[in-house]
Amino acid sequence: MRLVFAGTPEVAVPALRAIADSRHELLAVVTRPDAPAGRGRKVLRSPAAAWADEHGVEVRTPRRPRDEDFLAWLRDTAPDCVPVVAYGALVPPAALSVPAHGWINLHFSLLPAWRGAAPVQHAVLHGDEVTGASVFQLEEGLDTGPVYGSLTEPIRPTDTSGDLLGRLADAGAGLLVAVLDAIEDGTARAEPQPADGVSLAPKVTVEDTRVRWDEPAFAVDRRVRAGTPAPGAWTTFRDERVKLLPVSLADGVTVAPGELVVGRNEVLVGTATTAVRLGEVQPAGKKRMDAAAWARGVRIESGDRFA
Template identity: 85%
Template sequence: MRLVFAGTPEVAVPSLSAIADSRHELVGVVTRPDARAGRGRRVLRSPAASWADEHGIEVRTPRRPSDEEFLGWLRDTAPDCVPVVAYGALVPQSALEIPAHGWVNLHFSLLPAWRGAAPVQHAVLHGDEVTGASVFELEKGMDTGPVYGSLTEPVRPTDTSGDLLGRLAIAGADLLVAVLDAIEDGTARAVPQPADGVSLAPKVTVEDARVRWDDPAFAVDRRVRACTPAPGAWTTFRDERIKVLPVALGDSDAALAPGELAVHRTEVLVGTASAAVRLDQVQPAGKKPMAATDWARGARVSPGDRFA
């Protein structure tokens, strides 16, 4: 089949590469426009656009996929199907109707669970033991289309969202290509999603990523891992923001109030609503990640000091 790929972040690149290596013809890539990023606020190409540039594939970056210029290009390009991975914009019906086999989306959850922008983060945040990926037919609703196929993936006790998403991106790329093969062969069957089991996964905001030390230890651990690497779990110390990297759940019997710090020679403990957790690394504003013990010595943490 002739394919136009739609995707933007790094997590889309494994699928893009797998499609390029498949029996199908990759004739274009649609991605979000170049954007400013990083400390220097430089204008950067998306990872999908950068991959396409390196491989000589035409790139389109419409501000909105409803733009008439883009729709005209898509009609002229005449793809049989548009595979999608984390494109980042709502696709209008006028664009969905152009390919003969529609737009086929790889989503990182077992639909209908965790429909929305942040399925992996919510799976970690809510303590799911198993998640997965689904390939479904894109339609106007939010991740509501019929499903062509899925796979499962265990959520490991120490997984961050980044860890889990990395594994799902690789496994999901193979699933996406298998579905595209089946569509071309005429053997693909899309099954409507069940009405039960629907859950929503909206974007995780910076405020969502603030650590609640008055939560129990297991919830603190989940929140930090869910927000790593993005948007980054954080707290404040002496009115300054500090990023918290994954903590360790231990068997400490230290009697610490929520957020209270206890500094020892080889570890830094923080109180929660249940047991204390051990800090591994933290990242003060404007600095690189560092061992929590080094930070505590430099900050001159005193008995009774606490995170807000």
């Protein structure tokens, strides 16, 4: 089939690469416009656009997919299908109707669970033991279209959102190509999503990843892992923000919520249940460092605590 790929972040690149290596013809990549990123706010191409540039594939960056100039280009290009991975913009009916086989979306959950922008982060945050990826027909509703196929993936006890998303992106790339093959062969069958089991996964904000030390230790652990690497779990110490990397549970050790206890080579923090052991931390404006080194540098005193 003749394909136009729609995707933006790094997680879209495995699928883009797999499509380029498949039997299908990759005509172009549609991605979000260049945007400022990093501390210097330098304007950068999206990872999908950067990959396309490197491989000589045409790139389109419409401000909005409903813009008439983009729709005219899409009609002129006349793809058979538009596979989508984390494109990041609402696709209007006028665009959905152009390809003969529509837009086919790779979503990182077992639909209808975790419909929305942050399915992996919510799966980790809520303690799911299993998640997966689904390929479905994109339609006007929020991730509501019929599903062509899915795969499952266990969530490991130490998985961060980044760990899990990386595995799903790699496995999901193969699933997406398999569905595209089946569509071309005429063997694909899309099944409506069940009415039961629907859950929503809205974008995770910076405030969502602020650690609540009055939560149980397992909830603190999940919140930190869900926010890693983005938008980043954090707390405050002496009125300054401190980013937290994954913690571990200190079973059997009880400390007041938020209170810091410094050992020779470890830093414990109290929760509503048992304490957690800090891993790496990143104070505002500084590099990541081991928690024990940070504690020595700030000279933690008895009774000091995270807010």
